[in-house]
Amino acid sequence: MDWLNQVKWNAEGLVPVIAQEVGSKDVLMFAWMNREALSQTAESGRAVYFSRSRGRLWAKGEESGHVQTVQEIRLDCDNDVVLLKVTQLGHVPGIACHTGRHSCFFQLLDKNEWKTVEPVLKDPDSIYT
Amino acid sequence: MDWLNQVKWNAEGLVPVIAQEVGSKDVLMFAWMNREALSQTAESGRAVYFSRSRGRLWAKGEESGHVQTVQEIRLDCDNDVVLLKVTQLGHVPGIACHTGRHSCFFQLLDKNEWKTVEPVLKDPDSIYT
Numbered sequence: 001m002d003w004l005n006q007v008k009w010n011a012e013g014l015v016p017v018i019a020q021e022v023g024s025k026d027v028l029m030f031a032w033m034n035r036e037a038l039s040q041t042a043e044s045g046r047a048v049y050f051s052r053s054r055g056r057l058w059a060k061g062e063e064s065g066h067v068q069t070v071q072e073i074r075l076d077c078d079n080d081v082v083l084l085k086v087t088q089l090g091h092v093p094g095i096a097c098h099t100g101r102h103s104c105f106f107q108l109l110d111k112n113e114w115k116t117v118e119p120v121l122k123d124p125d126s127i128y129t
Numbered sequence: 130m131d132w133l134n135q136v137k138w139n140a141e142g143l144v145p146v147i148a149q150e151v152g153s154k155d156v157l158m159f160a161w162m163n164r165e166a167l168s169q170t171a172e173s174g175r176a177v178y179f180s181r182s183r184g185r186l187w188a189k190g191e192e193s194g195h196v197q198t199v200q201e202i203r204l205d206c207d208n209d210v211v212l213l214k215v216t217q218l219g220h221v222p223g224i225a226c227h228t229g230r231h232s233c234f235f236q237l238l239d240k241n242e243w244k245t246v247e248p249v250l251k252d253p254d255s256i257y258t
Binding site for chain 2: 003006026027030076078079083097098099107109114
């Protein structure tokens with residue numbers, strides 16, 4: 001597919017991906033995709049990432065049920081970063097983070113310390129059973 | 130500084146950074162920081178990135194005048210991605226992209242094609258003179 005060829009994949013064949021929630025516009029998470037992940041995401045309308053730690057495709061929500069449906073796929077000016085606009089399913093409010101929080105960006109720099117400023121919405125032990 | 134040591138720098142000593150506009154909550158751009166860039170950003174309250182192409186620190190707006198003041202610095206759950214909440218100065222509405230657009234994420238996937246869906250707010254030739 002030509003549109004996949006236009007993406008500038010890095011040396012490992014990956015592209016960084018930002019997931020932003022539609023509505024709240026909160027930045028939920030950051031992950032990576034390879035060509036297959038982006039292709040499956042576009043085809044299925046559900047976010048599929050590439051897990052670098054597991055070395056395989058990772059359908060968001062496959063364990064947690066916290067699936068992301070994809071409203072928009074955007075590409076930046078250099079063709080090397082993807083922005084997904086998603087709806088975060090499986091819990092209200094949405095939980096994107098494996099810690100049970102809404103967003104992965106819950107640590108705020110405050111007086112030279114990282115402080116946790118967002119609540120756990122669901123115990124991870126009950127998400128990953 | 131301990132908080133800088135808590136960031137998980139990659140093999141090149143860099144961390145990915147997402148810049149999100151305060152107010153609109155638009156994702157403006159994606160860049161990288163090294164330790165010195167993050168330190169200077171926190172100290173000065175203005176975004177300083179590390180340009181991988183130029184191999185040096187890059188104070189956002191140093192050429193364009195499109196400076197970003199930083200309201201919040203956040204870190205993700207794995208300590209390896211930074212989210213900046215910024216005010217984009219130098220033009221109304223803010224221009225973060227070197228193409229003269231508000232955001233770098235102006236290409237939308239539509240029927241297997243990347244389509245430009247955001248206007249140029251200022252001619253880049255008049256930004257970089």
